[in-house]
Amino acid sequence: MTVTPQAPQSNVPVQFDLLILDAIVLTADPVRPELRSGALGIRDGRISWLADSPPAHYQARRTLRLPGHFVTPGFVNPHVHSILSMVRGVAADLGFAPSYTPGIPKGTQVNPEQARALARLGAVEAMLFGSTVIGDNFVHADVTTEAMEELGVRLCPSWRLHDVDFAKVANGDWHFDAAIGAQTLRAGMDLQARWQGHPRVKVNLAAHAVDTCSEDFLRELAALAGAHDMVVSTHLGQSKVEVERVKARTGRTSTEVLEDVGLLNHRLMAGHCIYVTPSDIQRMAKAGAHAIHIPKCNAASGRMAPTPAIKRAGVNMALATDTQHGDMVELMRWTLATARVQTGGVDDEWQPHHVFHMATLGGAKALGMDHDIGSIALGKKADLVVFNANRPHLRPHVNPLGLLVHTAQGRDVEMVIVDGDIVVENALPTRVDMERVCLEAEKAARELWGAEGKRYWL
Ligand SMILES: [Zn+2]
Structure with a gap:
């Protein structure tokens, strides 16, 4: 979408709901990646002004001057x-993924109230650190979507869809049950119907993995x-x-199975x-599928995705x-550092702007939302993050993007804006009581860990 700034006619003031002045704006837009002392105006939830200075005449309901x-x-x-x-x-010290690891609470044990409390904690944390879109998928997506939506964050939720009996997987038993598959798919489509048309919620489908979904199930999901x-x-x-299970069951790689069932x-x-x-x-690459890189989880379990090859092939x-x-x-940093470990040095293929784009526009593209979000550009939705870069570790401002990627932390986020609404201010959520979110999640986690947990917190 292209919107030109309202012409600053002589005496007609340009109207803004929110105007940000004097900040260093890192846009993720290749056309103009950086404004050193930008004027960023928001009207009706979208970016309506982006320039070195505000219009000659304007009225703003709220103006934030943000030097540094x-x-x-x-x-x-x-x-x-x-x-x-x-x-x-x-969990990170016991196995590669919680759903496959014995000795820790499983999604199948979580009740709706616990799901609500824990999902809010996870989502509040991600939002406080600057995630304006959370693509969440797991159990109880009906109640967790409601709980997370209250935070004001943009959501792409899904149920965890599968036809394996997850209660048995951690014990090494991959038992498929068509009734489980039908039930999860029904729940997935009910979620889609429930949230259709919501301005900040776009429901996805989450096929757990090829080893936990039969081919018949995946075909049905692809059709939907x-x-x-x-x-x-x-x-x-x-x-x-996963690779061995899928090979033994189908004689193919997981990617080949996804291609055959119509999901690639x-x-x-x-x-x-x-x-x-x-x-x-x-x-x-040929199919236009998107690779979601999860470097910290991978590295914590001793593995790395072949990101140099994936990027070279042109996969988003x-x-x-x-x-x-x-x-x-932090994740941008992990992405850059692990890629350089793999390529053996510093080159033009892996620079801060590449990982910044992956963390913003790349995700928006994967979700089919890059026309609306993912960069700071006129006409796009005003989903923004404000970092306080006046702190010693973010000085001097020689190269702000380099500082952001190599030195900043989620905890430097002061404000988060979604659709022009301030959902985090002074590093606190504006719509929920953070202390309460933490306490409720703590209670739910202790219930779920039960006797097993006592060895950790006694
Ligand atoms: Zn996952």
Whole structure:
């Protein structure tokens, strides 16, 4: 969408709901990546002014003068399981993913009240650190979507869709049950119907993984995704367990199965992409599928996705925090550093602007929303993050983008704006009581850990 600034006619003041002045604006827009002392105006939830100075005559309901602050687009975090905030600090040291790891609470054990409390904690954390879009998928998506929507953050939720019996997977038993598949798909489409038309909620379909979904189930899901034009999230090449299971069951790679069932296309967001072959990568590139890179989860379990090859092939890449803490700023750093470990040095292919784009526009593109969000440009929705860069670790401002990627932290975020609404101010959520969110999640986690948890907190 293109909107030209309202012409600053002599005595007709330009109207703004919010006007940000004097900040360093990092746009993620290749046309003009940086404004050193920008004037950014918002009207009706969209960016209506972006220039070095405000119009000669204007009226703003609220004006923020932000010298020494960085303003960036909202970060797009498309692969999250907020409820799994309940296993952090433990699960990463036991196995590659909570759903496959014995000895920790499982999604199948969570009740709706616990789901609500834990999802809010995960989402509040991600939002406080600058995620304006959270692509969450897990159990109880009906109640967790309601709970997270109250925060004001933009959501792309889904139920965890599968036809395996997840209560048995952590014990090494992949038992498929068509009734489980039908029930999860029904819930997934009910969620879509419930939120259709909501300005900040766009429901996806999340096929858990090829090892936990039968081919019949995946075909059915592909048909629904096509008929309703829905984005499909999945875990792809996440583990050797998945690769071996799929090979034994189908004789193919997970990517080949996705291609055969009709899911390998521009609507697919493939999370992890660790165990993918060169042929898989070429298939993804040809199909226009998106790779959701999750470097911190991968590295914490001793693995790295072949991101240099994925990027070279032209696959769109986005970044996500998955079950780890929701700091997209730290994640940009991990992405850059791990890619350089793989390529063996510093080159033009892996620079701060590449990972900044992955964390913003790349995610927006994967979600089919890059026409509206992902960069700071006239006419786009006003999803913005304000960093306080007056702190010693973010000085001097020689190269603000370099500082953001190499030095900043999620905790430097002071303000988060979605659709022009301030949802985080002074580093606190504006719509919920953060203390209460933390306490309720703590209670839910302790219930779920039960006797097993006592060995950690006694
Ligand atoms: Zn995941």
